[in-house]
Amino acid sequence: MSGTSLDGVDAVLADFADGKTAILAALHVPFDADLREELAALTHPGADEIDRAGALGNRLAAVYADAVSRALGQAGTSATAVRAIGCHGQTVRHRPERGYTLQIGNAALLAELTGIAVVADFRSRDIAAGGQGAPLVPAFHVRAFSAPDEVRAVLNLGGIANVTILRREGPPLGFDTGPGNCLMDLWAARHLGLPCDHGGAWARGGTANADLLERMLAEQYFNASPPKSTGRELFGPDWLERHLHPGLDPRDVQATLLELTAASAARAILEHADATQRVIACGGGTQNLALMQRLSQRLAPRPVEPSDRHGLPAQLVEATAFAWLAQQALEGRAGNLPSVTGAKGPRNLGAIYQR
Numbered sequence: 001m002s003g004t005s006l007d008g009v010d011a012v013l014a015d016f017a018d019g020k021t022a023i024l025a026a027l028h029v030p031f032d033a034d035l036r037e038e039l040a041a042l043t044h045p046g047a048d049e050i051d052r053a054g055a056l057g058n059r060l061a062a063v064y065a066d067a068v069s070r071a072l073g074q075a076g077t078s079a080t081a082v083r084a085i086g087c088h089g090q091t092v093r094h095r096p097e098r099g100y101t102l103q104i105g106n107a108a109l110l111a112e113l114t115g116i117a118v119v120a121d122f123r124s125r126d127i128a129a130g131g132q133g134a135p136l137v138p139a140f141h142v143r144a145f146s147a148p149d150e151v152r153a154v155l156n157l158g159g160i161a162n163v164t165i166l167r168r169e170g171p172p173l174g175f176d177t178g179p180g181n182c183l184m185d186l187w188a189a190r191h192l193g194l195p196c197d198h199g200g201a202w203a204r205g206g207t208a209n210a211d212l213l214e215r216m217l218a219e220q221y222f223n224a225s226p227p228k229s230t231g232r233e234l235f236g237p238d239w240l241e242r243h244l245h246p247g248l249d250p251r252d253v254q255a256t257l258l259e260l261t262a263a264s265a266a267r268a269i270l271e272h273a274d275a276t277q278r279v280i281a282c283g284g285g286t287q288n289l290a291l292m293q294r295l296s297q298r299l300a301p302r303p304v305e306p307s308d309r310h311g312l313p314a315q316l317v318e319a320t321a322f323a324w325l326a327q328q329a330l331e332g333r334a335g336n337l338p339s340v341t342g343a344k345g346p347r348n349l350g351a352i353y354q355r
């Protein structure tokens, strides 16, 4: 899994036998700064995109193959023992409203490099069926985090944040709530020269600007009804620039961006599922302790807990979800939830590159 944060690759070796989820190996391979920069550039229109995407797809396949090889080494497993790699790929454009989404990563090359079958391009089929193609993790959240006696929200704090509402009755709800870490990462890179604001410490030293927050929250996306999904196309540098005004202290801007993530996610949960009793958080944003604290305050008295307390480490949930979606693909089962994506019906997701 490599998500919108462009932080790198999360790899898990998972065994789903007997309806359980066993993690046999797990690791993170960070992208080097150059790869991250080129991928970030490709998420916005520019010159020579086809050749750049081709070359970057090949580079990604090599990074993915390295992650797979390390995971196999960690578990002492051979490639032949692995049924398939679920490879999300790197999203460089997500435009469901225009009928397409594009994840690069050269799955064919990954199959050649590893000698393992690869399932890729999970999102296109859902979009072709009239859906958003996102979020796709909710079906796995249902499997991993449902409790019959409790209404739960699963909040994935990636570059973009998405929520799954596990209700007592009726199909799950789910949608992207807006920015997760992406705007905070962008601002930390610009002012601290760091890939992220570690623990949210820098934001904690500032004060959220009420006027700036209010103007950001007026963004139409936050008030749109689901099904909905978003990406760096919207919540990128231009969006941020449009809202800033001169004279703001960079620390206060960071505190405001943190508040924006907390406010948009908490409002989404309260507005669509006020009955939520517990919030299970996953993704890299759970490492941002200041963000977790603000989410807890905004969602009180509901506990906001990292998924580690529910059997799956927060940083591994999304990668594990795509391993499971690969299994769904190979078994001929559906991967999407029409109640979430808005697709016409359940669909078998992904393109399969045989071993």
Ligand SMILES: Nc1ncnc2c1ncn2[C@@H]1O[C@H](COP(=O)(O)OP(=O)(O)O)[C@@H](O)[C@H]1O
Pocket: 002, 003, 004, 005, 006, 007, 008, 157, 158, 159, 160, 181, 182, 185, 195, 196, 197, 198, 199, 200, 282, 283, 284, 285, 287, 288, 289, 315, 318
């Ligand atoms: N120690 C930390 N402090 C603050 N933020 C962190 C920390 N560790 C990870 N993150 C955030 O999590 C992001 C990665 O989360 P991830 O779930 O992988 O998102 P994505 O799926 O978009 O790649 C990083 O870009 C960073 O913003």
Ligand SMILES: [Mg+2]
Pocket: 001, 002, 003, 004, 005, 006, 007, 008, 009, 010, 284
């Ligand atoms: Mg990531």
